[in-house]
Each structure stands twice: as structure tokens, then as C-alpha cells.
Amino acid sequence: MTTFSITINGRAYGPAEISDDLSMNDFLREHLGLTGTKFGCGAGQCLSCAVIVDDADGASYTSPTCIAAAASFNGKAIRTVEGHAKDGQLSVLQKAFIVHFAFQCGYCTAGFLNEAQVLLERLAKKPIPRAELEKTVAEALDGHLCRCTGYIKYHEAVLDVILADPKRYLA
């Protein structure tokens, strides 16, 4: 057993005793009922289970939860799909995913959303030239598997969000 504390979507959980072999995915879904984080391949390959990790130094990145022990997140701050909407309003990215019909079954959507959010925050800190945008979005979303839509609509949705606010995201 391990004593475990974590902050999820700004809310503190723990300290609590958890078993060493409890996965982060099971902790979120089974212990907390945060079922927006999906379980797909269970092997670190599809990223449907990815959440955002916010390091204390300001760096944010996504991490799979299926192959990671919950205990390895001890002391960390993470964000899940449940944290994107604020005050009952979907985020700009969530709205763009809907407008573009970016998902069908939605199993991959939380992972794409978290990855795209990390990208937006990265570009807001370090804008890129317009000419690099499509490649940057494609590289950011690469690794997330979708069995339904063919990816292009996710890419178009993220591109639209960025191009709607070029002063913020583009150099």
C-alpha cells in the first residue's frame, strides 16, 4: 500500500491508502467515477486514456493512465476531460470538436482534447510561424488513435481554434 495525494482539475484528493498495483486509469474511473478518461488498448498505444499533467515548474504534458500506477502520480496535479468545461460552458476546443463533427463514438475524444489543450497552452507561451501550423498540429496529435473519423476533423477543429486567435498563437 502507498499513501497517495493528488490534485485533479484543481481539487485535492487524499491522502489515501491505495494499493501499489492500482492503475491511474482504475483510480480515476473506478474510485472517483471520472469515467471521461477512457480505457482503450491498455498498453500505452492509443492514448484514449491520456490526461494532462501540470508540473510545478509550469510544464504541462499528457500521460497515459492505463499503464501507469496511480502511486506514480503522487503529489502531482492533473487535468481530465471533466475539467475542461467551466461554469457549464464547454471550452473553445470542445465546441470546435462538435462543430467539426470530429468524433463519432467519442472513445478517443478525451485524449485528443487533452493533447490539443496542451498544444494551445504551448503555443500561447511560444507562438509559431503560420507556415509551421499544420505540421505542428499534426505532430502534436500524432500518437492518438481514432478508429472512427480519420483524424482530419480533429486536425481541422484545432486549426480553426488557433486561426481564430492568431495574435495569441502565431508569431
Ligand code: FES
Ligand atoms: S488505453 Fe492507455 S494508451 Fe490505450
Ligand code: FES
Ligand atoms: S471517435 Fe471513435 S475512436 Fe475516435
